[in-house]
């Protein structure tokens with residue numbers, strides 16, 4: 001850090017109402033370096049980068065670029081200063097095409113008419129930089145979460161910024177995609193671009209970072225080199241050691257299945273049969289696109305299926321009926337919390353209480369007091385960081401929103417939990433809290449079906465692994481006997497692709 005910094009946040013502050021979420025934090029960005037922001041969910045990382053992006057200007061302190069104080073009052077002035085931002089929550093317009101999204105706000109025109117050819121060319125080049133084989137006329141709404149994230153990244157890269165901010169860009173990506181992104185980042189480093197990088201994956205910090213700025217509760221804790229030992233980073237971040245990353249307590253598994261799926265077929269899925277017994281955690285592993293999310297959504301009643309049956313505790317479930325599934329004790333934590341899991345403008349209490357609303361209502365009246373109490377209890381257990389249980393869930397940090405979706409089903413006493421990437425965007429400490437609730441669910445006779453691309457999580461928390469490949473179950477492993485390699489080998493057993501693994505090791 002010998003060079004003069006490109007950008008400095010100098011003792012910046014930010015409050016939302018009475019709550020101060022950033023308290024005199026100083027962070028530097030250097031040309032050709034990656035400055036990592038590390039901190040628990042709600043520590044203030046996104047708020048800090050939103051100051052640079054012009055989304056939430058600071059209410060105290062200064063921002064300096066090349067030593068000169070600047071005012072970044074909105075996103076336009078941020079872009080004008082050569083800053084490009086990839087936000088944690090996606091900002092694309094689903095109904096518009098990839099090309100329209102990438103060129104949004106700077107549509108090329110010729111004689112006042114939109115120059116579609118030029119627009120497609122800009123988009124094509126942007127996608128090529130990331131090696132993305134997508135058609136530029138595809139509506140963004142047709143893409144999966146990972147692909148949308150990649151388009152968002154391609155868009156930011158195409159701005160040719162001198163400062164690039166990446167807020168959890170890797171959360172939804174596969175190993176191969178992450179490597180591709182990191183190649184681009186290394187390239188930009190060589191060109192002198194200064195970057196800010198946020199991630200809850202500590203191994204990525206050493207791979208791509210130069211130095212790490214640790215935040216805790218909106219306060220600056222320390223700046224350390226990126227090759228600092230992971231345990232030390234965790235200690236700085238959470239203020240204590242984490243002894244057991246995967247605290248799975250295995251319980252007695254009874255024989256009668258709690259969830260039974262027989263001969264299920266839908267779209268790409270065919271002939272899927274398996275059972276999950278009380279006390280069990282069964283992981284669904286597989287490559288991106290193997291059909292894990294499709295399977296979970298069909299069981300949860302979110303999507304229809306054309307063949308087979310789903311049975312909970314011996315009772316067949318109606319197809320495509322979320323309310324019936326909920327009544328039968330199914331809880332579903334979807335892959336994409338923002339569009340499938342949450343009512344963003346409703347309060348934290350309402351979002352958590354939503355699944356119990358009908359069952360606890362008396363004479364048709366929602367039991368608001370009880371709802372609040374239960375929400376407060378689970379929020380405390382999961383340490384959901386917020387000003388008040390009545391604030392809109394939209395204003396919670398990404399990881400805290402994820403904890404709230406999980407908390408909803410825990411509060412509802414769901415017996416069959418369907419989890420799709422349950423700890424995406426969740427910090428290392430909060431992951432352990434989610435795992436402990438999973439233990440409680442199995443200890444009380446419930447069961448969990450968990451799709452996860454995190455192989456350490458699969459190996460650390462499940463009892464059995466079902467490996468999916470191309471819409472079928474390719475095989476089953478006992479977790480005790482499984483390794484990352486044996487899971488991977490099964491996942492690619494009938495796939496002929498050389499590079500893509502789709503799983504994070």
Ligand SMILES: Nc1ncnc2c1ncn2[C@@H]1O[C@H](COP(=O)(O)OP(=O)(O)OP(=O)(O)O)[C@@H](O)[C@H]1O
Nearest residue numbers: 016021041042043044045046047395396397398399
């Ligand atoms: N618009 C807002 N209104 C009220 N509070 C907010 C708003 N935006 C953020 N906050 C609060 O500021 C705090 C910091 O949130 P921030 O999103 O910066 O956390 P983060 O470090 O990015 O966490 P995560 O790892 O979960 O993404 C949180 O307590 C959050 O609830």
Ligand SMILES: [Mg+2]
Nearest residue numbers: 046088397398
């Ligand atoms: Mg954040």
